[in-house]
Each structure stands twice: as structure tokens, then as C-alpha cells.
Amino acid sequence: MAVSEKTIAKLKILADAAKYDASCASSGSKKRDSRDGKGVGSIEGMGICHAYAPDGRCISLLKVLLTNSCIFDCAYCINRASSGVERARFTPQEVADLTVEFYKRNYIEGLFLSSGIIRSPDYTMEQIVEVARILREEHDFGGYMHLKTIPEASPELIEAAGRHADRVSINIELPTANSLKKLAPEKDRGGIEDAMAGLKDAIEAHKREKTLRAKPKLFAPGGQSTQMIVGADKEDDAQVLTTATDLYDKHRLRRVYYSAFSPIPDSKPGMPVNKPPLIREHRLYQADWLTRFYGFRRDEIISTMDGGMLDLAADPKLIWALKNQGFFPIDVNSATKEELLRIPGVGTKGVEKILAARRFGRLRYDDLTRVAASVRKIRPFVTALDWTPTSLLESGALEARMKKPAEQQDLFAAAA
CATH class of the missing domain: 3.20.20.70 (Aldolase class I)
Incomplete structure (x- = not known):
């Protein structure tokens, strides 16, 4: 027809x-x-x-x-x-x-x-x-x-x-x-x-x-x-x-x-x-994902907002990490699943890979390349068998290094 x-x-x-x-x-x-x-x-x-x-x-x-x-x-x-x-x-x-x-x-x-x-x-x-x-x-x-x-x-x-x-x-x-x-x-x-x-x-x-x-x-x-x-x-x-x-x-x-x-x-x-800005829509999806699949409470995300608005320059998981630096670094060889899900740059699949790999031995820094899209993003927040982060986390350089202007954000980036 x-x-x-x-x-x-x-x-x-x-x-x-x-x-x-x-x-x-x-x-x-x-x-x-x-x-x-x-x-x-x-x-x-x-x-x-x-x-x-x-x-x-x-x-x-x-x-x-x-x-x-x-x-x-x-x-x-x-x-x-x-x-x-x-x-x-x-x-x-x-x-x-x-x-x-x-x-x-x-x-x-x-x-x-x-x-x-x-x-x-x-x-x-x-x-x-x-x-x-x-x-x-x-x-x-x-x-x-x-x-x-x-x-x-x-x-x-x-x-x-x-x-x-x-x-x-x-x-x-x-x-x-x-x-x-x-x-x-x-x-x-x-x-x-x-x-x-x-x-x-x-x-x-x-x-x-x-x-x-x-x-x-x-x-x-x-x-x-x-x-x-x-x-x-x-x-x-x-x-x-x-x-x-x-x-x-x-x-x-x-x-x-x-x-x-x-x-x-x-x-x-x-x-x-x-x-x-369309990035606002994207940030809301990321925050939504955190409450549904990453174990974040609604009030934890809201508490990081400035005037009730999500930061357009970085994803809400990173913003939470920067405001809760005492929670880090996390030992990838001993942390619980709930703790691993809080690491910026690691998604749910990456956490599952970490848990699976730990059954066969302790993870080294090089092993992290197989569980995260960018080791650079996660290394200030984790320790491994041969890796401990420097004072980067406390220096303030981390925030400047990892946050981009909103217009430079990749809208298709995973809500990690």
C-alpha cells in the first residue's frame, strides 16, 4: 500500500x-x-x-x-x-x-x-x-x-x-x-x-x-x-x-x-x-541517575546546590565529591560497592568490574584504566596497591583542573 x-x-x-x-x-x-x-x-x-x-x-x-x-x-x-x-x-x-x-x-x-x-x-x-x-x-x-x-x-x-x-x-x-x-x-x-x-x-x-x-x-x-x-x-x-x-x-x-x-x-x-540552557536538562538527568542507581539521597544532591540550582560547569557527582573531600580517597581494594559508586568518573559498570577483578587479586593503578574512561578523573579520589594521591585533593587545583565551562561540556558524557 x-x-x-x-x-x-x-x-x-x-x-x-x-x-x-x-x-x-x-x-x-x-x-x-x-x-x-x-x-x-x-x-x-x-x-x-x-x-x-x-x-x-x-x-x-x-x-x-x-x-x-x-x-x-x-x-x-x-x-x-x-x-x-x-x-x-x-x-x-x-x-x-x-x-x-x-x-x-x-x-x-x-x-x-x-x-x-x-x-x-x-x-x-x-x-x-x-x-x-x-x-x-x-x-x-x-x-x-x-x-x-x-x-x-x-x-x-x-x-x-x-x-x-x-x-x-x-x-x-x-x-x-x-x-x-x-x-x-x-x-x-x-x-x-x-x-x-x-x-x-x-x-x-x-x-x-x-x-x-x-x-x-x-x-x-x-x-x-x-x-x-x-x-x-x-x-x-x-x-x-x-x-x-x-x-x-x-x-x-x-x-x-x-x-x-x-x-x-x-x-x-x-x-x-x-x-x-540545555546543559541544565542534562544535569537534571545526571542528578536523577545518582538518586536512582548510585545510592545518593535527594538531600545530599540538593545540599550541594547554589541557590537551589545545579552547577552547570560540572556533574553533580563531582560537585558532591569536592564538597565532601573527607570521604576520600577510597581504597579500591577494600571499599564497599556503595563507597565505590561515589567515586567521580566511575559508573555502575565500572564498579562491577572492580568488584569482579578483586576476586582474583589486588588492583594496581594500571588496572584502573579498565574500569574508568579516564584514570585522570578518578585518581585524586582513590588508592590502589601502588597508588596514593598527593595533596592535589586539598590544594584547590583539582576543582580548577576538572571543572569546565558549561559550554564545553560533552552532553553525551556518561552520568558518572
């Missing part, structure tokens, strides 16, 4: 409109600004983006909106009701056919589908679920599927989405309830979190069912995620991180995505005219 010119024209509009959703993209990919029509998720490649499946595979997804029309008027959204953007709308059958056609051509391995709100939240959610139903039941589509669910929709419709999707997500939108009330008065923070709680309960119920049935029905095996816009209002990084860690604790989210606010054309009065 050939893709019609009319469908391609819709796809250009609705793939471009989907670029503002970061929930299936990595941070720091490109500069983006809504005013230039370019950036992350641009229509080049017809809305195809890269994401990671629950098992860690990198996969290509068709990332698109069902429609960019919306009855809500959120101040930070280019698709708000009062926006003058060109509108388009797919039918559920069109999205399903397009997905299958691209899948057969080996362009994609799955679908990321979201939508503006049309008629009502329930009506829109019914349309999204219908796309998933057609794909799963009529086309026997086995590809990856991520569905954005609408918190104002009925719990039954949200649960129906979970029965078809590999992952579901509900956007928290903004870091605080006050900002949400100010910039998106038609949305309710309590209702959003109630919907998240309902999804969490459904996911956990189906996990329990797996232990009782030989072939239980799958329900969002990739869990749920959310997105938070950063820089649309005045919240600092401490507030953003506090909201994120609370969401992880309460709703067992698989991922919180941080999306740097992108200035929009014809914006409402009072909205920022400049986007926040």
Missing part, C-alpha cells in the same frame, strides 16, 4: 508537533527552539526517532500525534487552543496503516503515539486506544508501542491502553501544582497523580497475576513514565528533583523525562522568551 500525498502532508505536521515530547528521546540530542521549526524530533525522517525498549535495545519509533488540535489552552504548549499553528488530524485507521506500512519497509520497529485533546479527554483516549486495538488485533502487530495517556480520561480507558501498550505515560507537565494552575488551569495535579496511581496499581496487579497463571495477559510491561517541563516557570532544580524523586517513590515510575522549555511563536504574555 502506497502512502498518499495527503497522508504525508499530515505526517509532516503531526510528526513535527510531536517533537516537544521528550518521553522517548535522550536528553541533550540537539539544540531545539520551537521558533525555527527544527531540533529534536524534527520532521526529517518523517517523525522517526530512537528510543530504548524495556530490555535495553535501541529501537526506531514512528513518533506522531493523532492530532495537534486541542481544546485546552496550556500557556507552554504550541498546540494550545489559542495557537495559530496549522492543524491536522489522523483517523485511528490512518495511524495504524501508516505504522504497518513503515514497519513493513523496515523504517521503524514501533510506535510512539500522543495527541492533543479533541472533543473531550474520553473521546481522545478512545481514539488512541482504537489505534492500538487495530494494530494488535487486526494487524497482529508485535512491534513496540508507547501510548501517551490522558489523565482526565476514565480509568477504564487508561487501563485499556495498558493492555495494548509496552509502555504508557502520563505527563506531570510542570514541577509544582502552583505552576500547573497558573499555566495550565484546565489541568489538575491531583487528578494527574490519581491517574498515575491507578496505572501503578494495574501494573502491579498484572505482575502478581504472572505468578498465578501460566500465560498471563501482558499489561504495560515497560511500566509507566512521565515528562516534566523545565524552565517554563520559576522553579529551581531543587524543586524539580524533589518532585521527580517523590514521583518515583509514590508511583514506581520507570523514568522521569526532563524537557527544557522551548519558546513558542505567538506565546502568551509572561512566558519566557529564551530557552534555558
